[in-house]
Each structure stands twice: as C-alpha cells, then as structure tokens.
Amino acid sequence: MTISLRTIKITLATVLAILLAEMLQLDYTVSAGIIAILSVLDTKISSLKTAGQRIVSTIVALTIAAVLFQLVGFTTFVFGLYLLIYVPIAYKLNVQAGIAPCSVLVSHLLLEQSTSFSWLMNEFLLMVIGASLAVLFNLYMPSKETQIQEMQHTVDEKIKGILLYFDQTLREGFSGNDDYQLIQELETTLDDAIRIAYTEFDNQLMKPQFYEIHYFEMRKVQASILKQMATNLRFCHLPTKQNKILAGLFYLTAQQLHESNPGTFLMQDIQELLNYFRTSPLPQSREEFENRAVLFQLLNEFTRFIETKQLFYEKYAPETK
Known part of the structure; x- marks a missing residue:
C-alpha cells in the first residue's frame, strides 16, 4: 500500500x-x-x-x-x-x-x-x-497481480541470462564474477517478489491463491542451485567437446525457459548427455579427469534444477495461467 x-x-x-x-x-x-x-x-x-x-x-x-x-x-x-x-x-x-x-x-x-x-x-x-x-x-486494496506477473517475467529473464552466461563460460572460459552478480540480482528480485506475493495473498478474502508464492519459492530453490553451479563452473578450465555439449544444453534451456514448460524434454536431453559422458573415452590426464568430474557435477546439479521445476509443474500445472 x-x-x-x-x-x-x-x-x-x-x-x-x-x-x-x-x-x-x-x-x-x-x-x-x-x-x-x-x-x-x-x-x-x-x-x-x-x-x-x-x-x-x-x-x-x-x-x-x-x-x-x-x-x-x-x-x-x-x-x-x-x-x-x-x-x-x-x-x-x-x-x-x-x-x-x-x-x-x-x-x-x-x-x-x-x-x-x-x-x-x-x-x-x-x-x-x-x-x-x-x-x-x-477492504479496498489495489491488486498487485500485474506487478506479480511482471516480476515473474523478470525472474525468468534473469535465470535465462544466467544460463546464457554459463553457456558462454563453457565455450570461452571463465572471465569474471558476472555470474555471481547476476545471481545476487536474481535473489534480490525473488525476495521482493515473494514479499509482494504474500501481500497479495493476504488481500484475497475469497479463494486466495498460493500459486504465485510457490512459483517464486520454486525459482528461489533454482537460484540456490545456480549459485552452486556457478562455483563449480570456475573449476572447469579445459575446452573440451563435452564442455560444448553441456553449454548447448544450457543454451537450449535458456531458450525454452517458461512458466508452463514442464521440463520433460530437457530431462531426456540430460539423460542422453549422461549416457554420452559414460560412453566417452576415459580422460588421458589429471586435468582432463578433473574437468570431466566438474562437468558431471554440473550436470547432476542441473538435473536437480530441472527436477525442481518438474515437481512444481506436476503439483501446480492446473493453476497455470
């Protein structure tokens, strides 16, 4: 108010x-x-x-x-x-x-x-x-629904920007702390969005909706996963074919990132990439081994990122606008 x-x-x-x-x-x-x-x-x-x-x-x-x-x-x-x-x-x-x-x-x-x-x-x-x-x-309270929808779009765009930064880092190498700044901005936006969503919820006397609150909380969990991925990304130094493939997956996810996307096909892509990693020739040096280990870690964390959205979609898909 x-x-x-x-x-x-x-x-x-x-x-x-x-x-x-x-x-x-x-x-x-x-x-x-x-x-x-x-x-x-x-x-x-x-x-x-x-x-x-x-x-x-x-x-x-x-x-x-x-x-x-x-x-x-x-x-x-x-x-x-x-x-x-x-x-x-x-x-x-x-x-x-x-x-x-x-x-x-x-x-x-x-x-x-x-x-x-x-x-x-x-x-x-x-x-x-x-x-x-x-x-x-x-009893008169201006609706914040439009503002909440705008913040949903802003949050999705910020996550998209982070994924594209991950894509660029895997292709071209680590170049600074821009990812941490992007994630910090995302977390700040999410905190504001959750606060506004709760305010809107408390202003709905008839059939209040939890959807927006759970949506932003889901994105907050994903933001935490992205922060861990950003940390691991710093240890990925060698330019390998696997790097480019994982980068492509990040890019594809960024392009498909949307409130109504359940992430089913992305999970299939992740499984295919995991199978590719398992059948690839073993690393020939310690550096290659460490790089491959980081890629596996990134892929596992990214799996949690997509699963978080899947669980949300399975529970709240009927409420999607």
Missing part, C-alpha cells in the same frame, strides 16, 4: 470514526479515531485479524478493570495492578494487539471513577467503531 493511499485511508477512517462516535453521543470520541489510525494495516487479512483481537481484548480488559476498580478502588496503583493481570492474559489469548488501545479505554474509567454499564458500553463502542471503520476502508 502506497503512503498516499494509506494517508487517505487513515484520514477518512479517523474523521468518520470520531463523527460516528459523536453522533452516538459517546464520550472521549477522539479515542475512536486513534483506534482507527492504529487499525489501518497493510493487508485486509491483517486488519480483520487485528480488529478481532482488539475487540476480544477490550472485553477482557474492561472485565478485569471493572472488577479491580470495584474491589480495590480507582487509583493509579490499581491501574498498575490491572496491567499486571491483563498483559500476560492478552499474550496468552494472542490478543496482545489490543494492549495499548484497551489500556487507554480503561484509563477513561479511572478518570471518570466509574464502572457503570453506560461507561463500559461507551468504551466498548469506541473500540468497535474505530476498528470497524479501519477494516471498512481497508
């Missing part, structure tokens, strides 16, 4: 909460506005959850305060005693979001030296009005 949208929501919710409280002839009407300010949160789900917690917390707080004030008296000491009892109970009930606003409401009872039904109802209604109006205004 942008700062401008949040500002508008807070302003409208606060003003209307105060006006509604005044229409109902409540006391301490500004408190309803303050509660509205505290209840305008980042997502619909968080606003609803917090509003519910605060209403439950209000009932608990007012009950404890009313009993203590009636039994012991209206003093600052009793207010402290109320906090000693109420705060741990609020945490125990997982309604700690209401500790601050509810304690403000209880302070009104202390100031008025009364726990009459009318005053208890006054404080309860202040909470209901403030929390409800915040939830009402938070």
Whole structure:
C-alpha cells in the first residue's frame, strides 16, 4: 500500500470514526479515531485479524478493570495492578494487539471513577467503531497481480541470462564474477517478489491463491542451485567437446525457459548427455579427469534444477495461467 493511499485511508477512517462516535453521543470520541489510525494495516487479512483481537481484548480488559476498580478502588496503583493481570492474559489469548488501545479505554474509567454499564458500553463502542471503520476502508486494496506477473517475467529473464552466461563460460572460459552478480540480482528480485506475493495473498478474502508464492519459492530453490553451479563452473578450465555439449544444453534451456514448460524434454536431453559422458573415452590426464568430474557435477546439479521445476509443474500445472 502506497503512503498516499494509506494517508487517505487513515484520514477518512479517523474523521468518520470520531463523527460516528459523536453522533452516538459517546464520550472521549477522539479515542475512536486513534483506534482507527492504529487499525489501518497493510493487508485486509491483517486488519480483520487485528480488529478481532482488539475487540476480544477490550472485553477482557474492561472485565478485569471493572472488577479491580470495584474491589480495590480507582487509583493509579490499581491501574498498575490491572496491567499486571491483563498483559500476560492478552499474550496468552494472542490478543496482545489490543494492549495499548484497551489500556487507554480503561484509563477513561479511572478518570471518570466509574464502572457503570453506560461507561463500559461507551468504551466498548469506541473500540468497535474505530476498528470497524479501519477494516471498512481497508477492504479496498489495489491488486498487485500485474506487478506479480511482471516480476515473474523478470525472474525468468534473469535465470535465462544466467544460463546464457554459463553457456558462454563453457565455450570461452571463465572471465569474471558476472555470474555471481547476476545471481545476487536474481535473489534480490525473488525476495521482493515473494514479499509482494504474500501481500497479495493476504488481500484475497475469497479463494486466495498460493500459486504465485510457490512459483517464486520454486525459482528461489533454482537460484540456490545456480549459485552452486556457478562455483563449480570456475573449476572447469579445459575446452573440451563435452564442455560444448553441456553449454548447448544450457543454451537450449535458456531458450525454452517458461512458466508452463514442464521440463520433460530437457530431462531426456540430460539423460542422453549422461549416457554420452559414460560412453566417452576415459580422460588421458589429471586435468582432463578433473574437468570431466566438474562437468558431471554440473550436470547432476542441473538435473536437480530441472527436477525442481518438474515437481512444481506436476503439483501446480492446473493453476497455470
């Protein structure tokens, strides 16, 4: 949610909460506005959850305060005693979001030296009005679906760029740390994408979709595999025929990289390449042996890269857009 949208929501919710409280002839009407300010949160789900917690917390707080004030008296000491009892109970009930606003409401009872039904109802209604109006205004949340789709495309393009860099490295040799920079940029983009996908999920009250979250998490696993491959690629020094074949596989994968590609044919290509490696003449030198070992390691890691996508596709293909 942008700062401008949040500002508008807070302003409208606060003003209307105060006006509604005044229409109902409540006391301490500004408190309803303050509660509205505290209840305008980042997502619909968080606003609803917090509003519910605060209403439950209000009932608990007012009950404890009313009993203590009636039994012991209206003093600052009793207010402290109320906090000693109420705060741990609020945490125990997982309604700690209401500790601050509810304690403000209880302070009104202390100031008025009364726990009459009318005053208890006054404080309860202040909470209901403030929390409800915040939830009402938070029901409008601009969809991030377009942004998520753009980030999916960006992530796929970054992975494609990394695979093409691997292709170039195997053909021409290692030439710098560009691969690490590319992978770091990919990881940063994925972290942002996952955060935005979770926000969008929390704004869907009806039939929320996990697809985008799982998609980015799948790509994050692949990014981790690519990082390990980049490390091993540094030990592949000799220009061999096997290098070029594996480079071609990276290039082919980059060209076929897409959300809806299950990777079936790529796995077949990997198996064919593994068979080719196994039937190739044995290395004639230590350098060739080490180079071949690195290629095998790269191929095994690349197999995990493709399998990660296959598992995702098998589970979520029906949701693919």
